[in-house]
Amino acid sequence: MPPTATPPSTTTTPPPPSTPAPAPAASKPRPRHPLGLDTLASHARSLFAAGRRSPVTTLVCAIALLALVMYGEDARTIAELSIDDYLYPDADIYNVSGLPPVALPPPTCDLAHGRWVFDNASVPLYREKECTTLTKQVTCLANGRPDHTWQYWRWQPSNCSLPTFDARRFMERMRGKRLMFVGDSLNRNQWESLVCMVQSVLNKGRTKVVKRGSFIVFHAKEYRATLEFYWAPFLVESNSDNPNFHTIVTRIIQPESIEVHAQNWRGVDYLIFNTYIWWLNTADIKVRRPDSRYWSDHDEVPRIEAYERVMKTWATWLNENIDPARTSVFFMTISPHHDSPDKWGNPNGIKCAKETLPVNYTQPLDLNHDMRLYDLVANTAKSMKKVPVTLIDITRMSDYRKDAHTSIYSVRQGYLLTPKQKADPQNFADCIHWCLPGVPDVWNQVLYTRIFTKSPPSPPTPTPTLTLPPQ
Numbered sequence: 001m002p003p004t005a006t007p008p009s010t011t012t013t014p015p016p017p018s019t020p021a022p023a024p025a026a027s028k029p030r031p032r033h034p035l036g037l038d039t040l041a042s043h044a045r046s047l048f049a050a051g052r053r054s055p056v057t058t059l060v061c062a063i064a065l066l067a068l069v070m071y072g073e074d075a076r077t078i079a080e081l082s083i084d085d086y087l088y089p090d091a092d093i094y095n096v097s098g099l100p101p102v103a104l105p106p107p108t109c110d111l112a113h114g115r116w117v118f119d120n121a122s123v124p125l126y127r128e129k130e131c132t133t134l135t136k137q138v139t140c141l142a143n144g145r146p147d148h149t150w151q152y153w154r155w156q157p158s159n160c161s162l163p164t165f166d167a168r169r170f171m172e173r174m175r176g177k178r179l180m181f182v183g184d185s186l187n188r189n190q191w192e193s194l195v196c197m198v199q200s201v202l203n204k205g206r207t208k209v210v211k212r213g214s215f216i217v218f219h220a221k222e223y224r225a226t227l228e229f230y231w232a233p234f235l236v237e238s239n240s241d242n243p244n245f246h247t248i249v250t251r252i253i254q255p256e257s258i259e260v261h262a263q264n265w266r267g268v269d270y271l272i273f274n275t276y277i278w279w280l281n282t283a284d285i286k287v288r289r290p291d292s293r294y295w296s297d298h299d300e301v302p303r304i305e306a307y308e309r310v311m312k313t314w315a316t317w318l319n320e321n322i323d324p325a326r327t328s329v330f331f332m333t334i335s336p337h338h339d340s341p342d343k344w345g346n347p348n349g350i351k352c353a354k355e356t357l358p359v360n361y362t363q364p365l366d367l368n369h370d371m372r373l374y375d376l377v378a379n380t381a382k383s384m385k386k387v388p389v390t391l392i393d394i395t396r397m398s399d400y401r402k403d404a405h406t407s408i409y410s411v412r413q414g415y416l417l418t419p420k421q422k423a424d425p426q427n428f429a430d431c432i433h434w435c436l437p438g439v440p441d442v443w444n445q446v447l448y449t450r451i452f453t454k455s456p457p458s459p460p461t462p463t464p465t466l467t468l469p470p471q
Helices: 037-051 055-087 167-174 185-201 303-321 371-383 395-399 439-453
Strands: 114-118 153-157 178-183 207-212 215-220 225-231 252-254 270-273 284-288 298-302 328-332 389-392 405-407 430-434
Touching: 153 439, 167 185, 167 225, 167 439, 178 185, 185 215, 185 225, 185 270, 185 328, 185 430, 185 439, 284 303, 298 303, 303 371, 328 439, 371 389, 389 439, 395 439
Parallel strands: 178 225, 178 270, 252 284, 270 328, 328 389
Antiparallel strands: 114 153, 207 215, 215 225, 284 298, 405 430
């Protein structure tokens, strides 16, 4: 076990600043892409000209123009990915066989129990300003957070060590494959983290993020691989399934209806699920009545009963639709929210605001999690025989990290908090989501460990051309 470094005070000297970025070059004319928006615009002008000559043509032109507006980005993306196959070679095969094996912990080691060790040498694995895909929700430094110490903590399990994350080795494992996070915004938080963790080994000109419906897809073109996030906060169908407009006070679910989402999970090589935070608004959950035409036709059932029905539906779908020889399934446990500072000995605190260090405990914290839901997930995973489910237990390690949330250095409804809002952390501090770099990087390090603990898949068949995820 590596020696424990002395935790710093809140005045720890920051790491030396990186070399200033060169002044931006003069802007260049936007390149023209085959089948790109320039071509689409040209087609649109032709349609308008033809439309003047016939009412029927006018109608056809209107429909065609609507299709161009709705699917123009998809058409351009598919064209770019296809043309990329001909213009550029794939990344060289990383000779994994010539490397020492990943230093995996023994299967009996409990990665969930340990302590946070200050380490400003090996973490963070990337810098906030270097990861261009991060959203404003998680860029705490850019949003004005004055301290930075939360980034420099490494998770040290009690009886073993986590392997170092090797981005090139990981992407070699992902070559020609799809990895998908399914769930709520905390799984999106983890997806953003993973994308940042691999970007250092990717050609920046050959990556692309595509947003379409419930999907956000990161394309690593030279590996013909995708890292994806799919919005499904309850896993099953609900009235909160719109990824852009889901701030709904009255949340209603259909516990036995999952296909509307699950049809998009078929054929994915690595599936990582979560669902928890959206269940906490009320003790009883509104459940849409069977065969009802309207969401307003619902009953209320105890939270644990509704969650159990969802877990049963989810497990049944996996058993009937997933080929375990191809697809590995994981489930993330509870990610804590730190709203009760008295729980960690700070009765005068306000939620997680102004917290700059982890909780210095080795014993579990009682943060009022609904552990019944945790136990249901654990028991469901344990009972899965046909399609094994690996539990990624992040709860206890994350409980200690009261310092690492976005707090008042985040966004509300797409906008950064105003000074007035920042002065009111009781109502505006976000103590659910995490700054990046940060805690979700460690979750991905555990996921990396579990992926490499599994036997590598059989040699892949010739890789098909990447397309957008099914609509």
